[in-house]
Amino acid sequence: xxxxxxxxxxxxxxxxxxxxxxxxxxxxxxxxxxxxxxxxxxxxxxxxxxxxxxxxxxxxxxxxxxxxxxxxxxxxxxxxxxxxxxxxxxxxxxxxxxxxxxxxxxxxxxxxxxxxxxxxxxxxxxxxxxxxxxxxxxxxxxxxxxxxxxxxxxxxxxxxxxxxxxxxxxxxxxxxxxxxxxxxxxxxxxxxxxxxxxxxxxxxxxxxxxxxxxxxxxxxxxxxxxxxxxxxxxxxxxxxxxxxxxxxxxxxxxxxxxxxxxxxxxxxxxxxxxxxxxxxxxxxxxxxxxxxxxxxxxxxxxxxxxxxxxxxxxxxxxxxxxxxxxxxxxxxxxxxx
Amino acid sequence: xxxxxxxxxxxxxxxxxxxxxxxxxxxxxxxxxxxxxxxxxxxxxxxxxxxxxxxxxxxxxxxxxxxxxxxxxxxxxxxxxxxxxxxxxxxxxxxxxxxxxxxxxxxxxxxxxxxxxxxxxxxxxxxxxxxxxxxxxxxxxxxxxxxxxxxxxxxxxxxxxxxxxxxxxxxxxxxxxxxxxxxxxxxxxxxxxxxxxxxxxxxxxxxxxxxxxxxxxxxxxxxxxxxxxxxxxxxxxxxxxxxxxxxxxxxxxxxxxxxxxxxxxxxxxxxxxxxxxxxxxxxxxxxxxxxxxxxxxxxxxxxxxxxxxxxxxxxxxxxxxxxxxxxxxxxxxxxxxxx
Numbered sequence: 001x002x003x004x005x006x007x008x009x010x011x012x013x014x015x016x017x018x019x020x021x022x023x024x025x026x027x028x029x030x031x032x033x034x035x036x037x038x039x040x041x042x043x044x045x046x047x048x049x050x051x052x053x054x055x056x057x058x059x060x061x062x063x064x065x066x067x068x069x070x071x072x073x074x075x076x077x078x079x080x081x082x083x084x085x086x087x088x089x090x091x092x093x094x095x096x097x098x099x100x101x102x103x104x105x106x107x108x109x110x111x112x113x114x115x116x117x118x119x120x121x122x123x124x125x126x127x128x129x130x131x132x133x134x135x136x137x138x139x140x141x142x143x144x145x146x147x148x149x150x151x152x153x154x155x156x157x158x159x160x161x162x163x164x165x166x167x168x169x170x171x172x173x174x175x176x177x178x179x180x181x182x183x184x185x186x187x188x189x190x191x192x193x194x195x196x197x198x199x200x201x202x203x204x205x206x207x208x209x210x211x212x213x214x215x216x217x218x219x220x221x222x223x224x225x226x227x228x229x230x231x232x233x234x235x236x237x238x239x240x241x242x243x244x245x246x247x248x249x250x251x252x253x254x255x256x257x258x259x260x261x262x263x264x265x266x267x268x269x270x271x272x273x274x275x276x277x278x279x280x281x282x283x284x285x286x287x288x289x290x291x292x293x294x295x296x297x298x299x300x301x302x303x304x305x306x307x308x309x310x311x312x313x314x315x316x317x318x319x320x321x322x323x324x325x326x327x328x329x330x331x332x333x334x335x336x337x
Numbered sequence: 338x339x340x341x342x343x344x345x346x347x348x349x350x351x352x353x354x355x356x357x358x359x360x361x362x363x364x365x366x367x368x369x370x371x372x373x374x375x376x377x378x379x380x381x382x383x384x385x386x387x388x389x390x391x392x393x394x395x396x397x398x399x400x401x402x403x404x405x406x407x408x409x410x411x412x413x414x415x416x417x418x419x420x421x422x423x424x425x426x427x428x429x430x431x432x433x434x435x436x437x438x439x440x441x442x443x444x445x446x447x448x449x450x451x452x453x454x455x456x457x458x459x460x461x462x463x464x465x466x467x468x469x470x471x472x473x474x475x476x477x478x479x480x481x482x483x484x485x486x487x488x489x490x491x492x493x494x495x496x497x498x499x500x501x502x503x504x505x506x507x508x509x510x511x512x513x514x515x516x517x518x519x520x521x522x523x524x525x526x527x528x529x530x531x532x533x534x535x536x537x538x539x540x541x542x543x544x545x546x547x548x549x550x551x552x553x554x555x556x557x558x559x560x561x562x563x564x565x566x567x568x569x570x571x572x573x574x575x576x577x578x579x580x581x582x583x584x585x586x587x588x589x590x591x592x593x594x595x596x597x598x599x600x601x602x603x604x605x606x607x608x609x610x611x612x613x614x615x616x617x618x619x620x621x622x623x624x625x626x627x628x629x630x631x632x633x634x635x636x637x638x639x640x641x642x643x644x645x646x647x648x649x650x651x652x653x654x655x656x657x658x659x660x661x662x663x664x665x666x667x668x669x670x671x672x673x674x675x676x
Contacts, residue, residue: 024672025573029622030582033613041397041612046512052620058629060577061620067579068569070522072544073650076464077443078641085637118467118655132441133636144611186525188537197528207432223483227521232568232580233561234589236674239521241592275594303399309611314594 013194015153016097016143021090022052023109025102027064027264034309035267036101038293041307045161045300046154050099054089058134061086061214062157066104070228077129080122083112084130084138091139098144103107103182103263106146110189114142144192146185148262148292152194152202152244155209161300168257169325174213175257179203180247180270182263183223197221203260208290210299219250226265241280241287244273248285259289259318267291288320289313302326344635350375353423358664361426366434373427377418377575378628381411381676409609410618412625419581422666425567429575429651435635436644443642451549451649455508458546459500468539471496471532478526486520491519493526493536500539512547548646551653557675563654564673577626582608582615582648643644 020043022299043050053060065082068074090098100106112176116123125139151158166175179200186193186200195201198221204214225243230236247270251259261267278284290298290310297308304310304326310317321328350372353361361369411654418424436444450458459465478493481486485492511517517540526536534625544553544562553559569579589600608615608623615623626634638644658668 024578024621026578026580029578029624033582033608033622034611037612040621056629057627058633060529060626060630062577062630062634063573063579065573065579068543068573071565072541072548072577073566073570073643074544074638075447075642075646077445078638078643081637081641082634086635096418113461115467119463122463124380129405129441129640130637133439133640134633136439161447181526183469183523187528188552190528215487221525223521223523223525225483225521227484227523227560229518229561229565230521233564236558237592238358238483242487253518272590272593275596276568276592281595288570297397306610307397307612309607311607314596314599316596 013192014143015145015149015151015194017153018048019095020048020050020052020099020145020150021093021095021096021141022147023086023098023100023102024052024061025100025105025264026067027102028266031268032264032291032309032312034307035264035291035293036311038291038297038308039060039099041100041302042151042158042293042296046157051090051093051095054093059092060088061089064102064105064108065101066102066108067228067232069108070104071150071232072229077126080112080115080126081129081133082335083109084126085134085136087117087139087141088130088136090141096142098141099147099150100144101147101264103148103185104265106192106276107145107188109141109144110192113140114189116140127301142321146202146262148202149194151292152205155206157201158296158300159209159211162210162299164298164299164324164326166210166295166324167301168323175213175320175323176215176254177207177212178215178217178251178254178259179207179219180224180237180261180263180266181221181265182261185262187235202291203262206295207260210295212215215251215254215256217251217254219247222247222250224263224266224269226263226269231265231269239271240269241276243279244269245277245283248274248283248287251287252285257323258295259287259296260292261289262292265290269297272337275314283324286315286319287313288317290317292322298324299328301326305332350546352431356419356423358426358666361422366430369423369427369430369503373418373423374628376414377412377413378407378480379414382415409614412616415616415625416583419575419583420567420571424571424575425666425669428571431574432644432647432651435639436648439636439639440642440644441640443640447549447642447645450546451645454505455504455546455550456505458542459503459508462542464538464544465542465544468542469497469500470534472501472534473532477529478534481525481529482520483523483533484521485523488519491516493520493540496540496543497534497536500543509552512543512550512552512556515556515558517544517547518556518561540599545591545646548626549649550627551649554653554657560657560672563650564669566650567669568673570647573638574635576632580625582665644645 181200190196225240231240447536499507520540545552605615613622
């Protein structure tokens with residue numbers, strides 16, 4: 001049973017309440033693995049029914065080919081087939097709702113659905129190709145959501161279970177948290193995001209539910225600059241760094257306590273390029289950059305290192321823990337700039 | 338025919354890891370592939386397995402309790418294989434043979450499309466013909482394009498203007514230019530276009546065409562696509578993901594700083610600690626995917642016609658390397674580091 005969820009003034013997005021097949025993220029899995037594992041922990045904590053693979057050696061999950069697609073080395077038809085295979089596995093496991101760990105995956109899955117709507121007979125062709133390729137059938141899912149949609153939906157239930165709030169322990173001040181929503185979540189298919197492109201609520205609603213204060217600033221919706229081929233092919237990475245600097249400069253007057261993300265690439269580059277920016281320009285920002293699962297895990301009282309994995313971050317997260325009053329064992333972690 | 342003793346087979350397989358291109362090119366396809374798979378699928382000792390870093394907190398549920406096979410079984414050779422000349426040569430051979438036996442109608446479509454005019458592509462490519470319906474030159478796409486701000490000579494409206502012109506000469510010039518490769522595929526333009534064009538998708542489609550026709554060789558950024566084919570394509574073909582965790586090496590990412598360098602030096606332990614699966618069975622980051630899943634994935638990739646592009650990129654790269662008097666691996670290193 002699904003019911004729409006909404007915030008005032010925001011378009012309604014249907015987010016199912018249970019039964020999710022979770023597809024993995026290449027970037028999270030490679031660079032910030034704790035964030036991805038945390039999705040499964042949160043699902044289990046909420047008592048949701050979920051799976052991340054089939055139950056045979058040939059039905060394990062693969063990536064959606066999003067990076068190859070946006071890196072222009074994969075045909076649309078191959079992407080359609082790879083995604084259709086994932087949907088087939090999900091259906092075989094009894095799941096009609098796809099939840100993606102990655103926002104690019106979310107856009108890729110959604111784009112596949114749109115193509116079936118717009119291109120005559122494409123579904124029949126893909127079904128035939130899928131059968132020829134691996135004996136599976138095209139099974140269109142009922143819902144495709146991003147994992148942050150689910151945490152958004154259950155933000156109040158999580159808030160009630162949280163040991164900590166997004167407030168400064170000493171003063172009670174709500175912490176100022178910048179939301180950075182992944183472009184492929186809110187821009188490519190605005191009607192499939194909570195709140196659309198410019199007034200996206202998926203992360204700000206979490207911030208408010210968990211006790212924090214949201215920040216609006218001029219470059220709030222500017223891309224982080226990850227740019228696929230721009231960040232992953234080293235000579236091009238200056239573009240990525242410049243986009244991160246632009247955002248940091250723009251948010252600086254509001255002195256944010258943290259940046260909250262829902263996209264793997266944004267999480268990596270908004271965090272990691274802060275060091276290079278400091279080295280190149282002398283500008284020190286040191287704004288802890290967390291994914292929504294990391295923040296949820298910390299506020300739920302889960303171990304910052306063994307469960308949340310904050311040690312994967314370039315900007316130390318410990319100062320934020322100090323503000324909130326979350327204890328941590330310094331002997332478990334090296335702490336240096 | 339005499340059978341090789343198992344220790345001889347192992348020795349011969351390992352030798353490929355240090356072989357240069359000349360020696361690799363002399364090996365038969367099936368020998369090369371079999372050797373690769375033998376090394377890849379070798380399991381490590383049980384005591385080397387990375388047990389899932391379970392919760393130290395009383396409240397956090399375990400990560401992957403339902404995984405059906407032995408959790409955390411290690412495959413210590415995956416790290417020896419990724420990104421090597423051995424893997425790339427093996428991939429070249431497989432790309433050719435899979436295209437022949439598993440490509441199908443889309444393989445033929447893309448091979449035929451390569452010979453058609455660019456104007457034909459705009460009307461017939463699945464992505465291109467849905468990405469663009471008309472333009473009123475409002476400039477909304479350009480006004481907030483992050484790439485247009487950063488790259489002085491980039492203006493996405495130029496791309497639209499060329500497409501609107503339906504002029505083959507202008508299209509070819511565009512496909513040969515650096516202009517085509519500046520877009521970061523963020524999609525910031527998409528919600529703002531009053532005509533509901535998808536400029537991001539149109540650019541991606543044109544980039545694909547540029548590579549099929551070999552026009553990407555005329556630009557620095559276009560030439561980088563050969564590196565992209567092996568970086569992302571190699572990961573997908575061999576590890577079922579676009580990015581392998583050991584690709585994000587600290588010395589290739591000095592901008593990530595010394596803290597990341599330290600993390601990366603301990604990456605296996607750090608990943609295991611949080612419940613990921615570095616080079617082990619498992620569901621999360623770094624997992625080694627069973628060969629049966631890889632086989633299904635490859636069949637989907639091949640059936641969709643992607644190997645037409647990968648084979649074309651190999652053919653063109655090989656010619657370029659020959660013209661430059663360097664090996665294909667030297668060419669790969671060159672385009673990856675400079676273009």
